Amino acid sequence: MTQDRKIKIIVAKPGLDGHDRGAKLLARIFAEAGMEVVYTGLRQTPEMIVETALQEDADVVGLSSLSGVHMYFFPRVVELLREKGLDDVLVVGGGIIPKDDIPELKKAGVAEIFGPGTPTAEIVEFIKKNVRTRD
Amino acid sequence: MYDDKELERIRAGKENWEKTTLGKALSKFPERKPIFTSISGMPVERLYTPLDTADLDYEKDLGYPGQYPFTRGVQPTMYRGRFWTMRQYAGFGNARESNARYRYLLEQGQTGLSVAFDLPTQAGYDSDHPLSMGEVGKVGVAIDSLDDMKILFDGIPLDQVTTSMTINAPATVLLAMYLAIAEEQGVPFDKVGGTVQNDILKEIICRGQYIFPPKPSMRLTVDLIDYCFKHVPRWNTISISGYHIREAGSTAAQEMAFTIADGIAYVQACVDRGLAVDSFAPRLSFFFNAFTNVLEEVAKFRAGRRVWARIMKERFGAKDPRSMMMRYHVQTGGVTLTAQQPLNNIVRVALQAYAAALGGCQSLHTNSYDEALCLPTQEAVTVALRTQQIVAEESGATDTIDPLAGSYFVEAMTDKIEAEIEEYIRKIDAMGGTLTAIEQGYIQKEIQDSAYRFQKEIESGERVYVGINKYTMEEPEPTNLLKVDMKVGEIEAEKLKKLRAERDQAQWKAALDRLREVSQSDENVMPAVIEAVKARATIGEICDVWRDVFGEYRPKEFV
Amino acid sequence: MRDYAKEVLEGSPRAAARLISWLEDEDPRALEHMERLHAHTGRAYVVGITGSPGAGKSTLTDKFTFALRKQGLTVGIVAVDPSSPFTGGAVLGDRVRMSRLAVDPGVFIRSMATRGFLGGLAKATGEVVKVLDAFGKDVIVIETVGVGQDEVDIIRLADTTCLVLVPGLGDTIQSMKAGVMEIADVFVINKADRPGADQLYAEVTSRVEQDAHIRERAWTPPVVKTVAVDDEGIDDLVEAIRSHRRFLEESGALEERRRRRAREETLQMIHGELFRRIRDRLTADGELEALVEAIAERRESPYRAVQDVLARWLRE
Incomplete structure (x- = not known):
């Protein structure tokens, strides 16, 4: 009997920001949507996040930042993922992120940015639609 | 705050109001929802009277x-x-x-x-x-x-x-x-x-x-x-x-x-x-x-x-x-x-x-x-x-x-x-x-x-949040947002390098050694911390002493 | 197609991770690679860490791993958490406590959800251990919740099983269901700085001694006190596990355990494969539906049906 393929998602808080209400809430919502959620906790460096994604064979990496460091962390995570050959991993971000920053983040390879107030169902939907098919 | 007779009168009055005036109104205009709650989810009644504060002393x-x-x-x-x-x-x-x-x-x-x-x-x-x-x-x-x-x-x-x-x-x-x-x-x-x-x-x-x-x-x-x-x-x-x-x-x-x-x-x-x-x-x-x-x-x-x-x-x-x-x-x-x-x-x-x-x-x-x-x-x-x-x-x-x-x-x-x-x-x-x-x-x-x-x-949609799930509208991109100069980090790092080179090394080392000693004992750390900052020990250096003596905390996360 | 078996043997974490995913998904593509990895397994020593939720297993795993790393050993960690029976999803939070191991190339951590499999492990946990074994990890730690007698599968995979108890969590000997005490090769009283720790220690020690009187056992489980958050007692734990390992090796029990494991595993694989083949056939030509119909209408009994199906299949 083959198992249903589960979406595996890393939910990570890069940097020193300790506001994890959103990250934890989403971890719970993703699990309710049937995903397997690896929650890393706070104070993650891009290297830690990418190593986790590698070992867990994650389909998605979700990053949350409220302290204004997204322009440094998000592109760096994408860059490191690519270096490790994980170029099919979907990277999404959320938190307090000014709209003017979004085009640059997308150019850097972040698939989507979800600001405060985004319905969680929309985020789940996006992930389900855009997640890689694993060979 | 009211005596029992007074409360009895109020109770009777309230029941009468519920049967007559309120009853009529509700049959014509039902309320917006069956239960009202505060933003914390605490139930809120239709009307409060002295009956609700009867026990107050x-x-x-x-x-x-x-x-x-x-x-x-x-x-x-x-x-x-x-x-x-x-x-x-x-x-x-x-x-x-x-x-x-x-x-x-x-x-x-x-x-x-x-x-x-x-x-x-x-x-x-x-x-x-x-x-x-x-x-x-x-x-x-x-x-x-x-x-x-x-x-x-x-x-x-x-x-x-x-x-x-x-x-x-x-x-x-x-x-x-x-x-x-x-x-x-x-x-x-x-x-x-x-x-x-x-x-x-x-x-x-x-x-x-x-x-x-x-x-x-x-x-x-x-x-x-x-x-x-x-x-x-x-x-x-x-x-x-x-x-x-x-x-x-x-x-x-x-x-x-x-x-x-x-x-x-x-x-x-x-x-x-x-x-x-x-x-x-x-x-x-x-x-x-x-x-x-x-x-x-x-x-x-x-x-x-x-x-x-x-x-x-x-x-x-x-x-x-x-x-x-x-x-x-x-x-x-x-x-x-x-x-x-x-x-x-x-x-x-x-x-x-x-x-x-x-x-x-x-x-x-x-x-x-x-x-x-x-x-x-x-x-x-x-x-x-x-x-x-x-x-x-x-x-x-x-x-x-x-x-x-x-x-x-x-x-x-x-x-x-x-x-x-x-x-x-x-x-x-x-x-x-x-x-x-x-x-x-x-x-x-x-x-x-x-x-x-x-x-x-x-x-x-059970709870309304204006602009989020009700009364939403298309908005122009916000302008005039403040951004922090990404350069701050480099400037600070440069300053630190200079500080570390120029401070009195002997005084600095003695202060940190003293801090370690005090931290390992039951003595109050404050005087030693004051000496350490005066000796230009940095916050990272002071906390490193403590990380070493006390260990670091990793929380249990509950999701 | 990429040669994952070869890549795993060469030390590619990416290949190991993907192969593990296939095993979790019961993807048949994994078989061929596992077959080739088999000759390279059996080298790693497998340690199980189990206990109630909140016993501090992740922290203990983190500190234990760190201690092994200082001795130059490489470590694989399989952290198992339950899947929700309602949604099928899971929150796997064990990594939080192991952040500092995340970028250590000598450590490979994999979180697994049980996916409805009972017994405290995921169905594929045993296979995942083999991948990490072939991948070259010296020690493999399986960390999982185990509170009842239904969650003791870990002893089938682990060479040494550590049962973690904590004062004040209701972890008293009286509350232990039959069978749980017996699984431990090493007892760990974690959070030993808490009130009640000495009492729990005394209880466990006396229980272990009683057992030794009642039944002849070659191994008497040591009871180790730790305060994992403060890094206390970890060396004692390492030593306790090492002496159990020495005992297993010298007494020949390790060989015996592994043989027993191979036997169970082989039988289980036969069971699984036979079941799969029969089910595939029965469902392919609609025979199963017809049988179910007949059984539901009491025209046929399931006992008879099983005998018929098996007899027919075995003849073929």
Whole structure:
């Protein structure tokens, strides 16, 4: 009997920001949507996040930042993922992120940015639609 | 407050009203929904009457301002004497820029300073530490050494302002720096006034800026309290904070309950150290949130004051009334602000500030309307300050004391919140106290469950949030957002390099060795920390000594 | 197609991670690679860490791993958490406590959800251990919740099973269901600085001694006190596990355990494969539906049906 393929998602808080209400809430919502959620906790460096994604064979990496460091962390995570050959991993971000920053983040390879107030169902939907098919 | 006959008459009258007038109206116009609840999910009845406050004993439960149990306020004249302290949390970039903003705010009539530190400072890392990458100067000012602190307070005489510092795990270090500057300015320690947050338990519960495990963290907390009691008598040694608990998603009653539970843990730790309760308790202060539901907030503040007074008197045997007063700072609710239609936030903040005033706060920070988008701009900060000035000067809330007392609804709600707080305290006591409840994740789980429930209510549309799930509209891209210069990190790192090369190496090493020795003993660390900062040891170096001696904390996460 | 078996043997974490995913998904593509890895397994020593939720297993795993790393050993960690029976999803939070191991190239951590499999492990946990074994990890730690007698599968995979108990969590000997005490090769009293620790220690020690009197056992489980958050007692734990390992090796019990494991595993694989083949056939031509129909209408009994199906299949 083959198992249903589960979406595996890393939910990570890069940097020193300790506001994890959103990250934890989403971890719970993703699990309710049937995903397997690896929650890393706070104070993650891009290297830690990418190593986790590698070992867990994650389909998605979700990053949350409220302290204004997204322009440094998000592109760096994408860059490191690519270096490790994980170029099919979907990277999404959320938190307090000014709209003017979004085009640059997308150019850097972040698939989507979800600001405060985004319905969680929309985020789940996006992930389900855009997640890689694993060979 | 009414005799039985009177209550009987009212009960009969209410039943009659329900059958006749109300019944008719309901059959024609049904109410908007079957159940009404506060933003915290507390049921709200259609109408409150004396029947709902029948058990209230005025003298025992409410009393008078400045008297036990302080339900009506901690000062005898409240805002008729003077307004609350208007204190805007600010600080960003480097020390020089922040200093300029402080001077601006003081010129605008602000009466106290409030310092926000960047995350590396809060987590005890120097600006050139790998984990500081991208964070330096982001959410507050970057302080590595006494030199930065000197620039921060340049031209600000420390005997004429009071300063509130939002710093927890390394609170001893920042206070040591502040005292070192006072010393240099020739200000004696007993003229220095201000507050450090110094509340490590809520960092572990929900805010995430911890460094060391709970036990050594509590030791540092008590060291600071003990030291200030003896040498810096005007310093508020801890600001026991519910603000972040609420931000993390708790209800109003949970915010108050868990903050009081933390407070009990601190008082117990000081008592265990051998301090007499009335020696330190008068310097304890609190920090709460204010959401938009004005009446619930007012009830929360009143209930909190009453519960705390009773705990201090009955559980800890305090004799000094000042030990029983819950004095607190309020900040309006950061998470209530929306990125959508940000100008609406001005209205939210106004209602929240109004709630804080009606609730009897001692100081207040009003948020800027653009905070869900970015760090606040100067314009938004000014509007925020003006908002509380309008509440103070124009609203009339400041003319009489505790104006909502006696409202059947507010009194009933106050009782209900009080009961909920007491129930939580009982549960936490039964578990073995606050530290155990935190270790087992009980408190964290309760908060997360409330956050989850709230999110579900918003998404189902059951609870309306203007601009989020109702009255939404297409908006132009926001403009005029403040961004921090990414260069701050490099500049700070450069400064550190210079500092490390130029300081007196022998003095620096001796000070850190001494600090290590004291930390491994039972001695109070404060004098050694002051010596270390004067020897130009950086915050990262001092915390590294402690990381080595105390170990580092990794929390259990409860999702 | 990439040669994952070869890449795993060459030390590619990416290949190991993907192969593990296939095993979790029961993707038949994994078989061929596992077959080739088999010759390279059996080298790693497998340690199980189990106990109630909140016993501090992740922290203990973190500190234990750190201690092994200081001795130059490489470590694989398989952290198992339950899937929700309602949604099928899971929150896997064990990594939080192991942040500092995340970028250590000598450590490979994999979180697994049980995916409805009972017994405290995921169905594929045993296979995942083999991948990490072939991948070259010296020690493999399996961390999982185990509170009842239904969650003791870990002893089938682990060479040494550590049962973590904590004072004040209701972890008293009286509350232990039959069978749980017996699984431990090493007892760990974690959070030993808490009130009640000495009492729990005394209880466990006396129980262990009683057992030794009642039944002849070649190994008497040591009871180790730790305060994992403060890094206390970890060396004692390492030593206790090492002496159990020495005992297993010298007494020949390790060989015996592994043989027993191979036997169970082989039988289980036969069971699984036979079941799969029969089910595939029965469902392919609609025979199963017809049988179910007949059984539901009481025209046929399931007992008879089983015999018929098996007889027919075995003849073919």
